[in-house]
Amino acid sequence: MGMTELLTSIELLGSIDExxxxxxxxxxxxxxxxxxxxSFxxxxxxxxxxxxxxxxxxxxTLDALKAVLVKEYNKRKAQKDKDKKR
Incomplete structure (x- = not known):
């Protein structure tokens, strides 16, 4: 069902081809x-x-993907801030 969420979301954005x-x-x-x-x-x-x-x-699925991205962003930001303090 996760792939269906992705496909449907991209499809609903419209104008996806060149x-x-x-x-x-x-x-x-x-x-x-x-x-x-x-296979669907x-x-x-x-x-x-x-x-x-x-x-x-x-x-x-989209919510889980967002959560993972936000977690990684925060991790990298914390590392960057830690490196700046050195």
């Missing part, structure tokens, strides 16, 4: 499947399941 056109949902899903070596089976079913979630659970 020509400014949005690829079809199927072609976009195929690129994800080939790139990451998995049916992207439409996956997206339906995603949108059946309660609003506070809609972006579990």
């Amino acid at each position: 020509a400014g056109k949005n690829p079809s949902k199927i072609s976009f899903a195929n690129v994800f499947e080939q790139s990451f070596g998995f 089976n049916d992207i439409y079913d996956c997206q339906r399941e995603l949108f059946k979630r309660k609003p506070y659970n809609l972006t579990k």
Whole structure:
């Protein structure tokens, strides 16, 4: 379901190809499947399941990715501040 969150979020941003056109949902899903070596089976079913979630659970994977990025940012910032004090 995490890959469905990513694909759907990127798709909803719009204009993701160089020509400014949005690829079809199927072609976009195929690129994800080939790139990451998995199968959605049916992207439409996956997206339906995603949108059946309660609003506070809609972006579990994206929230986890954000938390990891913020943690790493804080770690690097702390290290940089520590190096400055030396």
